[in-house]
Structure formats: C-alpha cells, structure tokens
Amino acid sequence: MSKEQDFPLWEIFIQSKRGLDHKHVGSLHAADAQMAIENARDVYTRRNEGNSIWAVLAENLHASKPEDQGAFFDPADDKVYRHPTFYVMPKEAKYI
Amino acid sequence: MAESKEEALFQEKVDAEQKIEPKDWMPADYRKNLIRQISQHGHSEIVGMLPEGNWITRAPSLRRKTVLLAKVQDEAGHGLYLYSAAETLGIGRDELNDQLLTGKAKYSSIFNYPTITWADMGAVGWLVDGAAIMNQVMLCRTSYGPYARPMVRICKEESFHQRQGYEIMNVLSHGSPEQKAMAQDALDRWWWPSLMMFGPSDADSPHSAQSMKWKIKRQSNDELRQIFIDRTVQQAEVLGLQIPDPELKWNEETQHYDWGTINWDEFFNVIKGNGPCNKERLTARQKAHADGAWVREAALAYAGKKAKKKAA
Numbered sequence: 005m006s007k008e009q010d011f012p013l014w015e016i017f018i019q020s021k022r023g024l025d026h027k028h029v030g031s032l033h034a035a036d037a038q039m040a041i042e043n044a045r046d047v048y049t050r051r052n053e054g055n056s057i058w059a060v061l062a063e064n065l066h067a068s069k070p071e072d073q074g075a076f077f078d079p080a081d082d083k084v085y086r087h088p089t090f091y092v093m094p095k096e097a098k099y100i
Numbered sequence: 101m102a103e104s105k106e107e108a109l110f111q112e113k114v115d116a117e118q119k120i121e122p123k124d125w126m127p128a129d130y131r132k133n134l135i136r137q138i139s140q141h142g143h144s145e146i147v148g149m150l151p152e153g154n155w156i157t158r159a160p161s162l163r164r165k166t167v168l169l170a171k172v173q174d175e176a177g178h179g180l181y182l183y184s185a186a187e188t189l190g191i192g193r194d195e196l197n198d199q200l201l202t203g204k205a206k207y208s209s210i211f212n213y214p215t216i217t218w219a220d221m222g223a224v225g226w227l228v229d230g231a232a233i234m235n236q237v238m239l240c241r242t243s244y245g246p247y248a249r250p251m252v253r254i255c256k257e258e259s260f261h262q263r264q265g266y267e268i269m270n271v272l273s274h275g276s277p278e279q280k281a282m283a284q285d286a287l288d289r290w291w292w293p294s295l296m297m298f299g300p301s302d303a304d305s306p307h308s309a310q311s312m313k314w315k316i317k318r319q320s321n322d323e324l325r326q327i328f329i330d331r332t333v334q335q336a337e338v339l340g341l342q343i344p345d346p347e348l349k350w351n352e353e354t355q356h357y358d359w360g361t362i363n364w365d366e367f368f369n370v371i372k373g374n375g376p377c378n379k380e381r382l383t384a385r386q387k388a389h390a391d392g393a394w395v396r397e398a399a400l401a402y403a404g405k406k407a408k409k410k411a412a
C-alpha cells in the first residue's frame with residue numbers, strides 16, 4: 005500500500021444546549037479546521053446533539069500526567085474548610 | 101509469572117471499576133488485546149455498510165430508503181468512533197486502514213454473507229444489529245474509558261437499527277404468502293450466522309479468560325448468545341416465523357431455551373477468507389480507498405494553500 009500523508013487529528017467538543025459547557029465527545033481526522041467542524045457535525049450531531057462545535061488540533065492539547073496524579077492534586081486534599089459543610093451554623097438561623 | 105507492582109496497581113484499579121485512560125500505565129498485552137478488539141470492531145462497522153448499501157437504491161419505498169440510508173450512515177459513524185478509540189492506544193489511522201485493506205485484520209464474519217432479497221434488510225437489522233447490540237451494551241462497561249464512552253453513544257443509535265429491521269420482518273411476515281416466505285427464507289439464512297457473531301464457545305475462545313479478568317469483556321460469549329436466543333424466540337413467534345433449529349425447546353429447569361449445535365467449521369472457514377463474499381467485501385473497500393485518494397490529496401493541498409495565505 006502506498007504511504008500517503010494522514011490528515012491531522014482533531015479533538016471535538018460539543019455544546020449540547022446554549023448555556024452549557026462544551027464537552028469532549030471524541031476525535032477525528034480532517035485536513036483543516038473547517039473540514040474538522042463539518043465532519044464533526046456529521047459524525048457527532050446526527051440527532052441534534054449539539055448547537056456549537058469546537059475543534060482543537062490534538063497536538064495543541066496538553067494534559068496533566070496520570071503518574072503524578074497523587075502529588076499533583078494533593079494540595080486540595082486537606083482543605084475541608086473550602087467546603088460549606090465545614091462550618092457550624094446555629095440551628096435557628098434560616099436560609100444560610 | 102510474578103506480577104509487577106504496576107500490574108498489581110492496574111488490576112486493583114480495574115477491580116475497583118475505575119476506567120483505564122490512554123495515559124495510564126497498562127500491561128502490554130492489555131493494549132495489544134484492545135487494539136485488536138477495537139480495530140476489529142471498527143472494521144466490522146465499516147465493512148458492515150456494504151451488505152446494506154447493496155439495497156439502498158432498491159429499497160421498496162422512499163421511507164425505507166431514507167431509513168436504510170440513515171442506518172448505513174450511522175454505521176460509518178460507529179466505525180469512526182472506534183477507529184479514534186483505537187488510536188488512543190498508539191496505533192495510527194493509516195495502519196488501521198492498511199490492516200483492513202491488506203486483509204491482515206479481521207472483521208465480523210457475518211458481513212461475508214450476501215444480502216440477496218429485501219427481506220435480508222429486515223433480518224440483518226433484527227438479528228445482526230440485535231446481536232451486535234447485546235455485545236455493545238456489555239461493552240458500555242468495559243474497563244478502557246475511550247472504548248466504553250463511544251459504546252454508550254452507539255447503543256443509543258443502534259436501537260433504531262434493530263427496530264427498523266423488525267418492522268420490515270413484521271410487514272413481510274404479515275403480508276402475502278410470497279412475502280412471508282421471503283421473510284422465512286431470510287431468517288433461515290441469517291439465524292445461524294447471527295449466533296456465530298458472539299464468537300466461539302467459551303471453552304474454545306483463546307482471549308476470553310484474560311479479557312474477563314481485565315474487564316474488557318464483562319460477559320462470556322456463551323452467556324450473551326443464550327440471552328439473545330431467549331429473547332429472539334419470542335420475537336419470531338410474534339412474526340409467525342419458524343426458527344430453523346429442530347432442537348430448539350424451552351427448558352423449564354434452566355428457564356432457558358435448549359438449542360442445537362453451531363457449525364463451527366463454517367465459522368472458521370468464513371473467518372479464514374472462504375465465505376461467500378469475503379473477496380467482494382475486501383475488493384469494495386480497496387476500490388473505495390483508491391478512488392478516494394485524489395479527494396484526500398486535494399483536501400490536504402487546499403488546506404496547505406489556505407494556511408500559507410493566512411501566514412502571509
């Protein structure tokens with residue numbers, strides 16, 4: 005088989021409804037951004053799953069490393085005072 | 101073989117029902133197994149478009165044609181979801197393509213059977229998609245995240261595939277005697293190959309035990325096949341059609357149907373490339389890929405030109 009150049013890989017994010025977050029749905033190959041968005045429409049929104057599409061070149065996406073997941077996220081581990089349930093409220097107080 | 105510390109941690113995660121993600125450490129064989137399984141699954145979706153594509157231009161009404169077109173388009177989407185899931189494990193799309201086009205990769209043997217009458221569109225949707233759904237519902241809980249997530253999407257889309265097939269069977273089997281005979285003939289030809297879709301019996305399935313331990317698979321081939329039979333018999337009764345198995349009988353004790361024996365020689369023979377349509381399917385894919393080469397080249401050239409203009 006002759007070796008041909010691959011289309012670059014794009015990561016696709018879809019917003020299902022106005023006001024919601026764009027969510028990662030998968031990836032696809034396309035020659036350019038326009039083709040990525042048009043193909044994403046055909047691949048990921050055949051049943052009105054979205055009204056907005058983001059396409060990001062996969063090589064431009066950077067991720068945290070799973071191997072140092074523990075150390076990386078542990079500054080948040082012992083800070084219970086960041087949660088409302090940490091505080092003692094008098095029973096009589098309402099709407100707080 | 102002693103387990104490494106990494107391997108033990110990996111298994112712990114799997115046992116705790118935590119999904120494995122692309123950048124996580126995983127045993128080399130887990131990766132290899134998954135690449136094989138996901139790519140075969142993807143190839144099956146792609147090749148699976150051919151037997152039904154055969155009837156798009158000859159569908160008996162505009163409604164049926166629209167539906168069939170939408171179904172085949174869904175299968176193309178499924179192929180793409182699966183290819184991109186396989187790619188997260190480090191294999192390239194070009195390599196996946198090559199493996200299919202050179203005949204190195206396998207796909208579900210069911211697609212090497214011909215679709216010779218319109219009733220085959222009914223039987224394929226009802227039985228082939230029905231069997232595929234059973235497998236895919238299980239895979240929604242597979243341990244590899246990028247494989248599990250598209251399965252959820254696929255299962256949502258598949259449910260219309262099976263229903264449109266059953267609808268065709270229902271109309272034909274309650275139509276004229278000729279139509280009913282056509283539906284029965286399709287069931288006769290698709291029944292056994294559909295049961296083969298679940299793969300060899302557990303005892304003869306080389307990857308099964310390891311796949312279960314890694315929770316790639318969650319139910320055994322035989323287990324899924326039995327559930328499929330139990331459900332389908334009742335559906336055939338509603339159609340007034342006979343399942344082509346003289347040994348099929350309800351078993352009060354097990355609360356399952358007893359049934360006959362699969363011709364595994366036929367199964368392995370089709371897998372080896374000697375089914376009625378193996379050659380035709382492969383040739384069709386090779387031709388489609390070759391005929392599309394100029395489009396891919398043009399798209400890349402156009403993208404390059406646009407990028408240059410933007411930079412200038």
Ligand SMILES: [Fe+2]
Pocket residue numbers: 145174175178232254258
């Ligand atoms: Fe599918």
Ligand SMILES: [Fe+2]
Pocket residue numbers: 175229232258261
């Ligand atoms: Fe399907």
